[in-house]
Amino acid sequence: MFATGFAIFLGLVFIFIKLGRRTMxxxxxxxxxxxxxxxxxxxxxxxGSFSGVMAATFAGLLTSAGTTIAKRCFGYIKRGQYTPGLLRLHV
Structure with missing residues (x-):
């Protein structure tokens, strides 16, 4: 169940990495x-199954932690204004 949730999360991370820098x-x-x-x-x-729901929940928790860490590391764009994180990206 945790391995499945982690695999789902890794798939989402790889999709997120492939996005353009501004989109991310x-x-x-x-x-x-x-x-x-x-x-x-x-x-x-x-x-449909308990293990599926628990894997999805675990993937959601990992996604929440991942977006929080990414936001603090790379920053974010809100209302057209770039707020840099610990690592400043050239946008």
Whole structure:
């Protein structure tokens, strides 16, 4: 169950890495909505068994932690304004 949740999370991380830098920073500007959307989508996909729901929940928790860490490391774009994190990206 935890391994499945971690695998789901890794898939989401790889998709996030492939996004353009500005798109990634804009999505990090709306991190709460991103967390809610990912969690609801994974729950809808894996609905039907207890282990599927727990894997989706674990993936949602990891996504929430990941977006928080990414926002602090790379910063975010909100309302067109870039707020840098610990690592300043050239946008």
């Amino acid at each position: 920073l804009r999505m990090l500007g709306h991190d709460v909505w991103l967390d809610i959307g990912v969690t609801m989508l994974t729950l809808a996909i894996h609905w």
